[in-house]
Amino acid sequence: MQSRGVALREAIISSPALPFSEGLKPKPHICKLNKPWVRTIMASAVSTANSEQVAVKAQEPPPLQVSRRLEKFKTTIFTQMSILAVKHGAVNLGQGFPNFDGPEFVKEAAIKAIREGKNQYARGYGVPELNSAVAARFKKDTGLTVDPEKEVTVTSGCTEAIAATMLGLINPGDEVIIFSPFYDSYQATLSMSDAKIKTVTLRPPDFAVPEKELREVFSENTRAILINTPHNPTGKMFSQKELELIASLCIENDALAFTDEVYDKLAFEAEHISMASLPGMYERTVTMNSLGKTFSLTGWKIGWAIAPPHLSWGVRQAHSYLTFSTSTPMQWASVAALQAPDSYYEELLKDYRAKKNILVDGLKTVGFKVYDSPGTYFVVVDHTPFGFDNDIAFCEHLIEKVGVVAIPTSVFYVDPNEGKNLVRFTFAKDEDTLKQAIERMKANLKR
């Protein structure tokens, strides 16, 4: 007697719907199919139990599934706010990209690269000249000498460096500590790696690292800690003392440090310190950065990860299967960018400082409680003087009735409640735009 599985298989093969049906006959040795899984799968496809009358009846197909790791994923808050902004003609101080363009010399370098035919796949971990330029810049900034061939990996923006680091170095179930508030891709990529996220909250007014809380959460089970300095959204810059505290915990517990330093050149009130430069830390740190913020070319997606060879390996593996290689002409242009003289960075800072003053002074006049922001091009403020329950309600009002966009910071916390009093503004806009926003708030935002 044939098993149901075999009979069904024959039915599939001999079904008139299949073009190969005529040429195929079940061969004797294949009839020995009695593996349980065959019966199971065939059984699930069959709705009648009659082995003589095996018909493949289509069952209600299960709904197309999206993997469990993504159940929490929705459109980002940035997109939502941008859509609302356009709808209401609001001045957008929400999403963190400049509304002015990058320097001519970098753009011309990209154009030159395109014209010279540098349009095909670059080496997976980066065009050699860019790897060298990144290493040279890192040496200038931190004093550390790294091997561009083994310790620098070029990625599609710092966002991809973060994704590749998480996917390449974190095992499911590993504990990773992040500071709230955090840039939203951290939580997303950590959950893609099935990591166990532990968070420590930074609180106003100075968003200092709470030592007691950090010690409570850091244990020998901690695999890594993620540090974003200068910090988005608060603008906080981790101090030497704070970094030393974290470093000592890392070394004690043999944990890794992943640092996101994309705003390192926008350090206004304090000196930017790279974790990798602290004693005992280089061998356990992945330092990530990018071109976009420093050169106002956020859409080019050129970033990098610097790490010792044994860590770079994991990052490179994940990177090679995430995007394979990074935009070639932009990499060449980045070489030119990274060789910019000191005066470029001085101008950049001067420019942004002027913008910051306009925004901060304006926000204070309007009536916000403004927190000091030592770095980045963001400022967080307390909106509660205006009488709204939470940050999202405030931001919606701000767009619809005042015509200005800010980002509600609750989305940057594991527990949204912790951020409901704060909203984030960016000053990466030209001065007229900033002034216009302030005028609108002065006119329409009342306590």
Added chain:
Amino acid sequence: MEKRLSKRALSLKASPIQELSHLAQRCNAINLAEGFPDFPAPPAIKDAAIAAIRADFNQYRHVQAICDYLAYTLKLTQGLDVDPKKNIAICCGQSEAFAAAILAVVDEGDEVLLLDPAYETYEACITMAGGTPVYVALNPPCWTLELEKLILAFTPRTKAIVLNSPHNPTGKVFSKDELTVIAELCCRMHCIAITDEVYEHITFGSAVHISLASLPGMLERTIITSSISKTYSVTGWRVGWAIAPVEIASAIRNIHVKLTDSAPAPFQEAALTALQSVPEYFESLRMEYNERRDFMVDLLNRVGFKVHFKPQGAVFVFAELPETCAMSDVEYVAKLITVAGIAAVPGCGFFHTREKLSRQESSQSILDPVSRPESMGWCEGSHTLKDYRNRYIRFAYCKSKATLMAAADKLNKCNGLLVLHEI
């Protein structure tokens, strides 16, 4: 500190194709290995990119018009209706679109069917997502799909099947009949299909590229991935896409945003120009590649290779070493690089099944279709020298005429040295 690496990273090996490219570079060999052109990209498209950079399209960007145009073209060429606002996600190349698609639908323990020989990256993405790649061998010499093998590969854990057509490395273009069979099975087994169609515009003669999604019942369960790289000879620009049912497209978009945030902005603008190329562009693309294919096939035949299967599409010839050649594919390629100064890719990197040519020898393996890819490293895993999986070499012909002529010249001169006819 190797324990610091995730299990996933430890299971991944460096790309043999990329490693060979490095060797070829060191030996200054003519590169017929990696599949990217050495001739310039179309001037109009480069100009569009330059114009975009100059016009300040340099910040984070999503160029919706690309989606509009893709939807329009899909309707025109495949008769499919998709919503440009909901069904399409722009990504950093087909590479990222595929990685995001896998991350979107593959859970721990899910199985994904792959047709062997297969581009090496698919497996790695699946493994990274916690899934298990399951290989179904296409039968040499013409890489035919055997229905029984495919059916046997399905288990209750099968989540998806990957279809690459036109196919790398063989150049096969799956026929309507074959696609019908695959579609039938997908529908009956409630399986998702993920396609890699990067060579969609490079087909020859009567071979027509048909999207699996256009078959009955498939639009609602297929994720199409493709890019501008091969069609417009700009493999370094990283603009690709995924077209999928609404929930999946949304998931892919969200993943993409978390992986890279956006595809390079100026090249998105240039992609729009590229996608609006006149029909003559595609005609000439096909014609140019057709010439190169013929040249390559002819050359390889003359030098002693067995080209059983003339490619119907893509940019590769997958040629078999003759019986008279005693070397394995790896040995041959090493000689080819060092003696003839030409680089190609040994085929073993594309093969993952343990199945042998002769069924009598291997009845056990037929009954056990779940072929777990062992850590193949650099072409371990084959058992006999005459195993076909060690006998194929992939030659890329997406190169300028000058390059191909130079390669022909070298091959002809070295013919004797390459001991193709020795035992």
